Amino acid sequence: MDFANALSEIERAVSSAQVLTSADLRATYEIDWSRRWKGNASAVVRPANTDELSAVLAVCNRFKIACVPQGGRTGLVGGGVPLDGEVVISVQRLGSISTSEIDSGIVTVGAGVTLGEVQATAARSGWDFGVDIASRESATIGGMIATNAGGMKVIRHGQMRAQVASLEVVLADGSVLKGGGASLKDNAGFDLSQLMIGSEGTLGIVTEARLKLVRQMPSSVVFLVGVDNLAAGVKLVGTLRRATESLESAEFIDAASMDVVCEFLSSTPPIQRSRWYVLMECAADADPLRGVNEALTRSGLDDDSDTAVAMESTSQRNLWQYREQITDAISCLGIPHKLDVGIPLARLDEFADQVVKVVQTTSPGVTVLLFGHLGEGNVHVNILGADPDDESVDDAVLQLVAQIGGNIASEHGVGRAKARWLDLSRTATEIRTMREIKQALDPHNILNPGVLFPSHVSGVR
C-alpha cells in the first residue's frame, strides 16, 4: 500500500507516462550492456529535469524506497541494474546542452547527454573533450561522472575527475546541491562536486555538469607495434613520453584478444603476429611523427615489418578498431567475467603471466583475454567459459591483484560485482570513513544499496 501511494506521488511529479511499471516497458532498463547483470525493477521513473528528479527522490526518501540511478547501462560492474526490485531512476531525458561559457572552454550538459554528443559539441566549437571511451554513443555524462570513467586519453588528460568544473546533484532527500559558482577557481571549503565523482550513484544523482574542454590537435598519428612482453611495452611508452608531449593514448592487446577481434572483423592482424600489441596515438599542432620516430628508433622498434603507421583518419579508425571492438568481439562469444584492475607498471609483465596460470588452475579450460590501457597499467581481464555466477575466478584474480600491489577497480568502479572485495583495495579506516559519509548523505540507504559497500562492513544495508 505504501508503495502504491508513493508511486501515485511520483506519477504526479513526472506524469504517469514517465513511470513505467509494465514488464515489457521495464525490460530494457533491467539489463546492462554485458548481459551479466539482470534484475527486476518495481518501476522505472524518467524525470525530465532537476525539479522533477528532486520531487521523485523526496518521495522515495520519505517512503524509504531503494533507487538505482541509471544512465546508458554500459557500466560493467552491475551498478546501474536493479537486482533487488529497486526503482530505476533513468537520467536519459536530462539532455540539455549549453555553450554559453564556450569561450572559457566550458560546456554545461544534462546528465543524460552521451559522451558522443559532448564530443560533437566540443568539435563544432573548435574544442575537444579529454575523455574518450568505446561506449561513447551510449554512455552518459552522469554515468561517466558516477564511475569516474577513464578510457583512451587518460595518459594525457586524466579521468573524468579532471574534466569536471562543477556539478549539480540531487541528494537522497531531494535537496539540490550545486557545486561551485561560475568562476574557474574556487577554494571556499570542501569540493563537494569532486566527492560525488566516482561515488557510483551512492551519494546523490548527478543532474548537470559543467565540463572543461581541451585544445583540438590538428595532426595525429596512430601506430601499432608488436612486442615480446609488456615490460618492453612499458619501456616504449616511457621512452615516448620523454621524447614528446604529444602522446595521447597507449593501449595493449594480447595475442588471444587480437585473434578474437580479427575473427569478429573478418580480418587479420595489421602487423606480423606477436605475443603483445601496443597501439598508440600522438596528436600535436604539427608533425606528430618526429618525436615518435625518435622514440621508436631508441627502443629498437623502427622496423617497418613490425609497425603499422596511420596518418589519415580512415586508416587511423581502421587501426583503432582492433582495440575498440575487442569488447564487442568477446561478447559475441559468450558472457565473460570482466575484471578491470590496476597493476603497478613495474609488475605488469609478472601479473600478465601469473593471472593466466591462476585462472586456469581455478577454472580449467576457460579462455583468458588481456587488454587495456598501458599508460596506467589498467588491465581488462576477460574470462570466457566460466559460469557467470561462479565467483571463484573473480576471487582468484582479485587476490592476485592485491598480492601484487594493484587495485581491484581501475576505472569501471566497484559496483555490485566487486563490493565484497573492497577491503582488498581500501583499509578499514577508509571504508569506515566512506560509510560515514554515505550515512550522513543517505541515512535511509535508498541510493544504490548493495553497490560499492561490502555488506559485512558497511552496516548501511
Ligand SMILES: Cc1cc2nc3c(=O)[nH]c(=O)nc-3n(C[C@H](O)[C@H](O)[C@H](O)COP(=O)(O)OP(=O)(O)OC[C@H]3O[C@@H](n4cnc5c(N)ncnc54)[C@H](O)[C@@H]3O)c2cc1C
Ligand atoms: C564497449 C565498452 C567500452 C568501455 N570502455 C570503457 C573505458 O575505456 N573506460 C571506462 O572507464 N569505462 C569503459 N566502459 C564502461 C562504461 O562505459 C562506463 O563505466 C560509463 O561511465 C558508464 O556510463 P553509463 O551512462 O552507461 O552508466 P550506467 O551503466 O547506467 O551506470 C553506471 C553507474 O553510474 C551510476 N549512475 C548512472 N548515472 C548516474 C547519475 N546521473 N548520477 C549518479 N549515478 C549515476 C549507476 O547507478 C551505476 O552505478 C566501457 C563499456 C563498454 C560497454
